[in-house]
Amino acid sequence: MSFGTGPLQRLRAFLVPYTRIPVAVVFALLCWGGMQVQREPDKDTIAIIEASYLYNIAKLVQWTDPKMREGPFVIGVMGSGNLYQELLNKYATRTIGKQPIEVRKLPRAAVAERCHILFIQKEDRAMLAESMKGTSLGSTLIVTEWPGALDEGAVVNFMPANKTLKYEISLSNAQSHRIEVGLTLRQLAGRVVE
Amino acid sequence: MKMRTALTLCALLLLGRAWSQPGDLGEANEKYRGGDLEGARVLLDRAIRDPALAATAETWVLRGFVYKDLYKASAKGESAALLRDEALASLYTALQEDTAKQYAASTLPAYDYLSRTIYNDAVHSLNGLAADSATEFYRKYKEAVRRLAPDTTFATRDVEFGNALGTVQVKLFNRDRADLHWYEEAVKTYLAVLAKDPGNYGANYNLATLYYNRGVFNIQRIDADNDIPSIQEIQEASRDYFTLALPYMEKAHDMDPGRKETLIGLEGIHYSLQDEEKSKYYRHMYEELKHDDSPGKEPIGPHAVQVDHRATDQHRFRPLHLLCRAGDRVHQQYPDAHQGHQYPDRNYVCTLGGCRGAPSESGGECPHVGETLGLGGKHSRRSGKNGAPKDLRKGTAHAHGPDRHPARRLG
Structure with a gap:
C-alpha cells in the first residue's frame, strides 16, 4: 500500500525538518512545562484575590504625574495567566476615575510599556530588576508576590498572613514612583514600610 | 306496623351481619382468585373491622396479598406507596397472629x-x-x-x-x-x-x-x-x-496514598491556605505519580x-390453610366441629362455603368440618391422588409456575 502524494505524505514531509530539534531542547521544554502547571482559573483562589486587591489598590492611590491621568488605566501582568484572565473577566469594563481599565499581558522581558500598575509574578522576579534599570517604570506602581520584594523596589507586595492573603506597602518606594498612597490602603495593609 | 317494620329491619341487619362476616373472607378469596382485587379489598377492609376475623391470621394474610397485588398493579406513586404500606401492615399483623407459624x-x-x-x-x-x-x-x-x-x-x-x-x-x-x-x-x-x-x-x-x-x-x-x-x-x-x-x-490520602485525586486535593487546599511549600510538595507527588504511569486508579x-x-x-x-371458626357456614352444617381445629394429616378440604367431603386416603368420609382447608379449595379442580389437591397433601410446599398467589394456586 502506497501513500503516494496524499495528505499523509505531505504531512510527513512537513514534519521531517522538525524532527532534528535536539533532544535536550525537547526535554528542557518538557521539564519547564511540567513545572509551570497551570491551575484551573476558577480554582486559582490566589489569582482571584490578587485581582480584587489590584482593582482596590488602583482606586486608593493617586498618580501625581499628570500624564498618568490621561488615557486608559493600564494594568500590566507579567506571567500569571489566571490573574490576567480574572482581571479581564471581572474588571476590564470598569474605570478608575474616568480612565477605563485596560489589562495587558506582558511578555517575560524587561518592561518597556507605560503601565499604571505592573504585576510581576514570583517566577519572573528577575524581570523586576531588569525593568527597574530602564526609565519606563517611572510612575508605575509595581506589585509583586514574594518575600523581600519591597527591598527590590516593589510598592505593594502580596504576602500570606494567618493563612490568608494580605499586602504590604513601601511608602518610600511609592514616593519614588510619584504615587500617593491613600490612608485607607495604608490602614488595611498587613505591613507598612515607611 | 311501624314497630313490626323496625323489628324486621333489625332482624335483617343482624342476619346480614351474621351472614356476611364469616362469608367476607371466603368471598374475598373468591374475588382474589378471580382477579377482582378491588372487590377483595373492599371485603377484607370490612372483615378486619370484625373482631373475630381481625383476630385471625388468615384475614391478614389474604389482605396482605391482596394489597400487595394491588400495589404491584398500580402505577408508582403516592397511592402505590399507601397500598404497599397496607400490605406490609397486614402481613406484619398476620405474622403476629400466626403464632403457629402456619403461614x-x-x-x-x-x-x-x-x-x-x-x-x-x-x-x-x-x-x-x-x-x-x-x-x-x-x-x-x-x-x-x-x-x-x-x-x-x-x-x-x-x-x-x-x-x-x-x-x-x-x-x-x-x-x-x-x-x-x-x-x-x-x-x-x-x-x-x-x-x-x-x-x-x-x-x-x-x-x-x-x-x-x-x-x-x-x-x-x-x-x-x-x-x-x-x-x-x-x-x-x-x-x-x-x-x-x-x-x-x-x-483519605493516608488511606490510599496512591490516588491522584487526594494529592490534587491536598495541593489545592494548601495553596488556598497560602502554604506554598506544602502545596508544591503535593504537586510534586502528583507529578511523580503522573509520570510513573503506574496502573492508575480510577478517580473517585x-x-x-x-x-x-x-x-x-x-x-x-406454602399453601394457605384456614382454620374453621365458629360462625362459619361449615359450622352451621356441622355443629360439632372444633373451632380452629386442624387436621394436617388428612386430605379433606373444607371451604368456607361448606365441607366438600373429599374422601380420605384411607377411604373415610369427611369427618366433620373444622378441617384444614385451603382458601377456596374445590373438589372439581383437584388433581392429586384421591382428588385431593397436590398442594395440600401432607402439607408440603410447592412452587407453581407463574402463578405465585397461594390462594389461586389452591383453587
Missing part, C-alpha cells in the same frame, strides 16, 4: 419483597435526584425491616446509601451554590457516614471536597463591588472551610447505589 413461609417472603421494593424506590429517587424522598423511602425501608427483626443492623447499607445520598445532595447544591440547604444536608450526610465508618475513603474525600469547594466558591464570588475589608472577611470565612477540609483529605466518581435485585416477587408459597 410464615408465605408471608415472610412477601413482606421481604415489599420491604425491598421500598429500598428500590429509595434508589430510584436518588437516580432522579429526589434526595428528600430517597431519605424518606430509606427510613421506611429500615422501619419495615426492623419491625420484623428489631436487631437488624444497617451499618453497611447506611454507609452505602449515605455516600450515594451525599453525591445527590452535592449535585443539588452545585445547581445553586448560593442556596446552602443542600450543602448543609450533604455535610450532615457525610458526617453521619463517617460516624459509622470513619475509615470510609469516599466519605472522607467527598466531605473534604465539599468543604474545599465551599471555600473556593466564596472567593469566586469576589468582584468589583468588594472592598478590601470584605475581601479579607471572605478570605477568613473561606480559610475556615479549607481548614475543615484538610483533615478529611489527609485521612459519584457514589451510586444499585437497586436490590432480590426484590422480585418470586418466592415460593
Whole structure:
C-alpha cells in the first residue's frame, strides 16, 4: 500500500525538518512545562484575590504625574495567566476615575510599556530588576508576590498572613514612583514600610 | 306496623351481619382468585373491622396479598406507596397472629419483597435526584425491616446509601451554590457516614471536597463591588472551610496514598491556605505519580447505589390453610366441629362455603368440618391422588409456575 502524494505524505514531509530539534531542547521544554502547571482559573483562589486587591489598590492611590491621568488605566501582568484572565473577566469594563481599565499581558522581558500598575509574578522576579534599570517604570506602581520584594523596589507586595492573603506597602518606594498612597490602603495593609 | 317494620329491619341487619362476616373472607378469596382485587379489598377492609376475623391470621394474610397485588398493579406513586404500606401492615399483623407459624413461609417472603421494593424506590429517587424522598423511602425501608427483626443492623447499607445520598445532595447544591440547604444536608450526610465508618475513603474525600469547594466558591464570588475589608472577611470565612477540609483529605490520602485525586486535593487546599511549600510538595507527588504511569486508579466518581435485585416477587408459597371458626357456614352444617381445629394429616378440604367431603386416603368420609382447608379449595379442580389437591397433601410446599398467589394456586 502506497501513500503516494496524499495528505499523509505531505504531512510527513512537513514534519521531517522538525524532527532534528535536539533532544535536550525537547526535554528542557518538557521539564519547564511540567513545572509551570497551570491551575484551573476558577480554582486559582490566589489569582482571584490578587485581582480584587489590584482593582482596590488602583482606586486608593493617586498618580501625581499628570500624564498618568490621561488615557486608559493600564494594568500590566507579567506571567500569571489566571490573574490576567480574572482581571479581564471581572474588571476590564470598569474605570478608575474616568480612565477605563485596560489589562495587558506582558511578555517575560524587561518592561518597556507605560503601565499604571505592573504585576510581576514570583517566577519572573528577575524581570523586576531588569525593568527597574530602564526609565519606563517611572510612575508605575509595581506589585509583586514574594518575600523581600519591597527591598527590590516593589510598592505593594502580596504576602500570606494567618493563612490568608494580605499586602504590604513601601511608602518610600511609592514616593519614588510619584504615587500617593491613600490612608485607607495604608490602614488595611498587613505591613507598612515607611 | 311501624314497630313490626323496625323489628324486621333489625332482624335483617343482624342476619346480614351474621351472614356476611364469616362469608367476607371466603368471598374475598373468591374475588382474589378471580382477579377482582378491588372487590377483595373492599371485603377484607370490612372483615378486619370484625373482631373475630381481625383476630385471625388468615384475614391478614389474604389482605396482605391482596394489597400487595394491588400495589404491584398500580402505577408508582403516592397511592402505590399507601397500598404497599397496607400490605406490609397486614402481613406484619398476620405474622403476629400466626403464632403457629402456619403461614410464615408465605408471608415472610412477601413482606421481604415489599420491604425491598421500598429500598428500590429509595434508589430510584436518588437516580432522579429526589434526595428528600430517597431519605424518606430509606427510613421506611429500615422501619419495615426492623419491625420484623428489631436487631437488624444497617451499618453497611447506611454507609452505602449515605455516600450515594451525599453525591445527590452535592449535585443539588452545585445547581445553586448560593442556596446552602443542600450543602448543609450533604455535610450532615457525610458526617453521619463517617460516624459509622470513619475509615470510609469516599466519605472522607467527598466531605473534604465539599468543604474545599465551599471555600473556593466564596472567593469566586469576589468582584468589583468588594472592598478590601470584605475581601479579607471572605478570605477568613473561606480559610475556615479549607481548614475543615484538610483533615478529611489527609485521612483519605493516608488511606490510599496512591490516588491522584487526594494529592490534587491536598495541593489545592494548601495553596488556598497560602502554604506554598506544602502545596508544591503535593504537586510534586502528583507529578511523580503522573509520570510513573503506574496502573492508575480510577478517580473517585459519584457514589451510586444499585437497586436490590432480590426484590422480585418470586418466592415460593406454602399453601394457605384456614382454620374453621365458629360462625362459619361449615359450622352451621356441622355443629360439632372444633373451632380452629386442624387436621394436617388428612386430605379433606373444607371451604368456607361448606365441607366438600373429599374422601380420605384411607377411604373415610369427611369427618366433620373444622378441617384444614385451603382458601377456596374445590373438589372439581383437584388433581392429586384421591382428588385431593397436590398442594395440600401432607402439607408440603410447592412452587407453581407463574402463578405465585397461594390462594389461586389452591383453587
